[in-house]
Structures are given as C-alpha cells and as structure tokens.
Amino acid sequence: MSATIALHAGSLEHAETASTREPAWVRVVLISIALTFFAVFLLLPLGTVFAEGLRKGWAAYVAALVNDDAWDAIKLTLITAAIAVPLNLVFGVAAAWSIAKFEFPGKRLLITFIDLPFSVSPVISGLIYVLLFGAQGWFGPWLQEHDIRIIFAVPGIVLATIFVTFPFVARELIPLMEAQGSEEEEAAVVLGASGWQVFWYTTLPNIKWGLLYGVILCNARAMGEFGAVSVVSGHIRGQTNTMPLYVEILYNEYNYAAAFAVASLLALLAIVTLALKTLVERQTRRQLQEIIEPSGE
Amino acid sequence: MTSVKRYSPLPGFRLAMGYTLVYLTLIVLIPLAAVGTKTLTMGWEAFWAAVSSPRVVASYQLSFGASLLAAAINVVFGLIFAWVLVRYRFPGKGLIDSLVDLPFALPTAVAGIALATIYSENGPVGKLLEPWGIEIAYTPNGVLLALVFIGLPFVVRTVQPVLGDLEKEVEEAAAGLGASRWQTFLRIILPHIAPALLTGFAMAFARAVGEYGSVIFIAGNVPMVSEITPLLIITKLEQYDYAGATAVASVMLVFSFVLLLIINGLQGWMQNRHAKGA
Numbered sequence: 001m002s003a004t005i006a007l008h009a010g011s012l013e014h015a016e017t018a019s020t021r022e023p024a025w026v027r028v029v030l031i032s033i034a035l036t037f038f039a040v041f042l043l044l045p046l047g048t049v050f051a052e053g054l055r056k057g058w059a060a061y062v063a064a065l066v067n068d069d070a071w072d073a074i075k076l077t078l079i080t081a082a083i084a085v086p087l088n089l090v091f092g093v094a095a096a097w098s099i100a101k102f103e104f105p106g107k108r109l110l111i112t113f114i115d116l117p118f119s120v121s122p123v124i125s126g127l128i129y130v131l132l133f134g135a136q137g138w139f140g141p142w143l144q145e146h147d148i149r150i151i152f153a154v155p156g157i158v159l160a161t162i163f164v165t166f167p168f169v170a171r172e173l174i175p176l177m178e179a180q181g182s183e184e185e186e187a188a189v190v191l192g193a194s195g196w197q198v199f200w201y202t203t204l205p206n207i208k209w210g211l212l213y214g215v216i217l218c219n220a221r222a223m224g225e226f227g228a229v230s231v232v233s234g235h236i237r238g239q240t241n242t243m244p245l246y247v248e249i250l251y252n253e254y255n256y257a258a259a260f261a262v263a264s265l266l267a268l269l270a271i272v273t274l275a276l277k278t279l280v281e282r283q284t285r286r287q288l289q290e291i292i293e294p295s296g297e
Numbered sequence: 298m299t300s301v302k303r304y305s306p307l308p309g310f311r312l313a314m315g316y317t318l319v320y321l322t323l324i325v326l327i328p329l330a331a332v333g334t335k336t337l338t339m340g341w342e343a344f345w346a347a348v349s350s351p352r353v354v355a356s357y358q359l360s361f362g363a364s365l366l367a368a369a370i371n372v373v374f375g376l377i378f379a380w381v382l383v384r385y386r387f388p389g390k391g392l393i394d395s396l397v398d399l400p401f402a403l404p405t406a407v408a409g410i411a412l413a414t415i416y417s418e419n420g421p422v423g424k425l426l427e428p429w430g431i432e433i434a435y436t437p438n439g440v441l442l443a444l445v446f447i448g449l450p451f452v453v454r455t456v457q458p459v460l461g462d463l464e465k466e467v468e469e470a471a472a473g474l475g476a477s478r479w480q481t482f483l484r485i486i487l488p489h490i491a492p493a494l495l496t497g498f499a500m501a502f503a504r505a506v507g508e509y510g511s512v513i514f515i516a517g518n519v520p521m522v523s524e525i526t527p528l529l530i531i532t533k534l535e536q537y538d539y540a541g542a543t544a545v546a547s548v549m550l551v552f553s554f555v556l557l558l559i560i561n562g563l564q565g566w567m568q569n570r571h572a573k574g575a
Binding site: 020021022023026027030031033034035037038040041042043044045046048049052090091093094095097098101102103104108110112113114115116117119120121122123124127128129130131132134136137138159162163166182185186189190194195198199217220223224225226227230231243244245247248251256259260263266267269270271273274275277278 | 305306307308309310312313314316317320321324325326327328329331332335374377378380381382385387389393394395396397398399400401402403404405406407408410411412414415421422445446449465468469472478481503506507508509510514527528530531534539542543546549550553554556557558560561
C-alpha cells in the first residue's frame with residue numbers, strides 16, 4: 001500500500017492488441033464476477049449501515065446521536081485520536097529520517113520491529129497492556145498504591161490505540177524518503193542550513209503528501225479500533241466507551257437502529273478516509289513521477 | 298551508534314534514532330515482552346494444559362482453518378479484481394478501485410454488525426439463502442464470510458502493481474510463438490505474479506487469524522463450534538484467567554511472528570525479481 005505501489009498501479013494501463021486480449025465472453029464474465037462481488041461484499045454492507053440507521057426515521061436517527069452517552073463516546077474517540085495520531089506522526093518522521101537518510105547495521109530488523117503491531121491480533125494488543133498495568137500486572141500493585149488507573153480507564157484506551165496505529169506513518173514515509181534519496185538535504189547543509197531548517201524547508205515539502213496519507217490511515221484506525229480497546233476499556237458507559245464500543249453495547253442491547261446510527265458516523269469516516277486517500281494517492285503519484293522522470297513535464 | 302554509521306553530512310541521526318528506539322521499546326517491545334515473561338513464569342504443565350484443552354484446540358481449528366480458506370478465496374477473487382482493474386475499462390471502475398480498501402477503512406465493529414444483519418435469517422441475503430438450507434450467520438460459515446471480507450484488499454493491492462508492470466511485449470511474443478491466451482496466462486503471467494499472490498495470501502491469512510471485531514457479531518460464538526481464538530482470549534480474561542489468556546496469546550504471537558518473517562522474505566523475493574526484470 002506504499003506510494004510506490006500506487007504509482008505502478010495507476011501509470012501502466014495496458015494498451016490492447018488482438019493477440020494479448022481475452023475473448024469477449026471472458027472479459028464479460030470476469031467483469032461481472034468483480035462487479036457482483038463488489039456489490040454484495042462491499043456496497044451492500046456499507047448501504048446496510050445507513051439503511052438500518054435510518055430505519056426508524058430521521059428523528060430517531062438524530063435522537064440516537066444527540067444524547068449524553070453518544071456524545072461521551074464521540075468525545076473519547078476524538079480525544080484518543082488527538083493523542084495517538086500526533087505521537088505516531090512524530091515517531092514516524094523520526095524513524096523514517098534515521099532509516100531513509102542514514103546507513104547502519106540492523107536496519108532491516110528495525111523495520112521488521114516497526115511493522116510488528118500490524119501482525120499482532122488486536123485482542124493481544126490490548127492484553128499486553130493488561131499484563132503491564134492491570135491489577136495483576138507488573139506495575140499493578142505500584143499503580144494501585146498511588147491510585148493511578150490505566151486499565152479500564154482512558155490511559156489504557158489511548159495506549160492500546162497508539163500500539164495498533166504505531167506503524168502507519170512510518171511505513172508510508174520510509175519507502176518514500178528512501179526513493180527520494182538525500183541529495184537535496186545534503187545540498188541544503190552545504191549551503192549552511194541548520195538541521196531544523198533542512199527538515200522544514202527541504203524534507204517536509206517533499207514528504208507532505210506521503211505524510212498526509214499516513215496520518216489519514218492512522219486516524220481512521222485510531223477512531224475505529226475495536227478489539228484492542230475492548231480489552232482495556234471495561235466498557236464503562238460515559239467514561240471508557242469509544243464509538244465502536246458504544247456501537248457494540250447498543251447492538252447487544254438489541255437497540256439496532258441506534259447502533260447503526262452511531263455506526264453510520266464511523267462509516268462516513270471510512271468514506272471520507274477513502275476519498276482523501278484517493279486524492280492523496282494522485283498527488284504522490286504525480287510527485288513520484290517527477291522524481292523518476294524529472295525531464296518529463 | 299555514530300561510530301558504525303556510514304558518513305553522512307546530514308544532522309539529526311542521534312536524535313531521530315534515539316527517539317525511534319526509545320519509543321519503539323516503550324510502546325511495542327516492553328509490552329510484547331510481558332507476554333513472554335508471563336508465559337515463562339507459568340511452568341510447562343500449566344502452559345500445556347492451557348493451550349491444549351479441547352475448547353482451545355477447537356478454536357485453533359476454526360481460526361486457522363477458516364483463515365486459510367478465506368485467504369484462498371481471496372486469492373481467486375483478488376486476482377480477478379486486480380486483473381479487471383488493471384486491464385479492462387468499464388463503468389464504475391474508479392469507484393471500485395477506491396472502495397476495494399473499504400475493509401481497511403471501515404471500523405471492524407461496523408463491518409461486523411452490518412454483515413451479521415445482512416446474513417441473518419431476516420437479512421436481505423440471509424432471507425434468500427434460507428430456503429436453500431444455507432445458514433451463514435451464527436455458524437462457522439459466518440466466520441469465513443467475515444474473514445473473506447477483511448482479507449480482500451491485501452491480495453488486490455499486492456497483485457495490482459505487479460500485474461501492471463508486466464510488459465505487453467512478453468505476452469505478444471508468446472502469442473506470436475503460437476501460445477493460446479490461456480497458455481500465455483498459465484506459463485507467462487501466472488509465474489510473474491505468483492510471488493505477489495503468495496504475499497497477498499500470507500498477509501490476508503495473517504490478518505484473518507487475529508481478526509476480532511468483524512467476526513464476533515456474525516459468528517454466534519458457540520464454544521467448540523464457532524468460537525475464534527481471539528474471542529477465547531477475551532473470555533479467559535473476563536474470567537480472570539490471566540495466565541491462560543496469556544498462554545493462548547503466546548501461541549498466536551509466535552505464529553504471527555513466523556508469518557511476518559515469511560511475508561518479509563516473500564517481499565524481498567518479489568523485489569529481487571522485480572529488480573532483475575526491470
């Protein structure tokens with residue numbers, strides 16, 4: 001899903017000639033399979049969320065969103081993303097700077113470590129913080145003595161969210177910055193720019209689309225994470241309920257219309273995320289093409 | 298650190314690298330190490346009892362079996378999607394290309410309740426399948442369906458660029474030498490995209506094994522029948538069986554790490570082939 005992949009996917013449309021073309025019926029069958037699969041597996045779930053949310057009418061839809069429990073869930077989701085995304089953004093830039101601009105032993109291993117949270121089940125991502133900060137955990141007794149709550153409280157939710165969204169920005173920036181090389185930065189240093197000046201005026205303009213791409217994906221996951229947050233939250237209404245957890249509670253109470261109403265906000269977030277992602281991909285593709293073919297255009 | 302790095306005139310290596318390592322250690326490595334130490338303090342017999350009880354084994358069979366099958370289904374449909382998106386023009390193509398990533402972007406709980414509603418007895422698709430005796434929601438079929446949903450983008454997005462890179466001249470040459478279109482696909486195109494297909498398969502499989510949110514609403518979660526391993530970990534936690542939960546989690550973690558190494562190896566292989574071909 002890196003920017004490099006996006007470049008290839010878009011730029012090479014195959015020109016068709018008779019010898020490298022499938023018979024018409026094959027094309028029709030393949031396109032039909034793809035369209036059917038798309039309609040049943042992707043469009044139908046998305047449509048269902050909105051249809052079920054509005055099933056009891058507009059007034060019930062609004063009522064499901066405008067109440068204290070829903071508002072607390074929305075606030076907690078926003079707060080969590082507002083903490084997790086900037087932290088992982090700073091980390092992503094630092095990691096990409098050291099990995100893409102410098103040579104050192106163990107680089108591949110470091111990249112593998114950065115990718116680790118993606119390969120861990122969300123449930124385990126929550127469990128690890130219970131093992132550290134829960135009542136029976138490493139720091140449990142100390143935290144209890146000092147009356148600090150992390151598990152079944154907001155800090156646990158934030159920590160679990162940071163963990164699951166940890167690699168997003170870094171893994172977008174590393175291939176992008178590696179592809180760009182460091183000639184421009186080196187030139188800036190030779191011309192007397194300080195470290196921060198190099199970053200702000202040379203690197204940042206070059207990576208801004210990749211950075212935005214990573215932030216968009218990071219934010220979508222931070223706001224939508226369910227499994228990891230579920231383990232550490234304790235499901236206390238009004239206190240430790242994020243939007244996805246609130247959807248689960250409503251659904252399990254058979255309050256389907258309200259569950260889907262809250263879910264529709266998250267589905268909107270997903271649609272906005274995909275739209276922004278498509279836009280940013282176009283920008284990165286253009287930018288990468290300029291790097292690869294500086295003479296063209 | 299600076300003594301081993303190759304000379305670079307750029308500043309900020311110590312700061313960026315130091316921050317990276319500290320943050321990585323605090324957020325990822327120490328918490329993951331907690332699983333290891335907790336497991337090690339259990340003792341072998343308690344560990345073995347926790348990870349090999351019939352209910353846990355039944356959950357492995359479901360989680361790994363359904364994930365393998367889902368990843369295999371994703372390879373077939375993912376290849377068709379990638380093929381159609383790279384090679385054909387048809388109305389709605391741009392929309393499909395953008396929405397293929399929906400399973401990445403849609404929060405898993407939202408996908409879960411939507412799929413459960415669609416495939417339950419009274420849902421739009423469940424209603425159609427019921428007369429045929431096909432039950433999806435609240436059975437292992439539901440688990441499979443949810444895992445197919447979340448795994449699709451992995452195969453499409455790994456195969457799409459590789460398929461786009463395949464040079465037309467090679468196919469023309471094959472056709473010129475008398476190969477049928479099907480022969481060209483089997484002998485020329487398929488070997489070219491095989492590493493990408495395999496990588497997509499492994500990524501979809503890895504994601505499916507750990508998946509929780511989109512599965513639990515549609516699965517029914519009957520012990521021994523439709524209970525996935527991640528849910529079992531949560532069940533154990535809710536019963537304050539921290540050691541048991543950690544033991545099962547450690548089995549899954551070891552499996553995930555092995556799979557991650559395999560995926561990294563596959564991607565290295567893909568890049569090498571790519572470099573040679575270019």
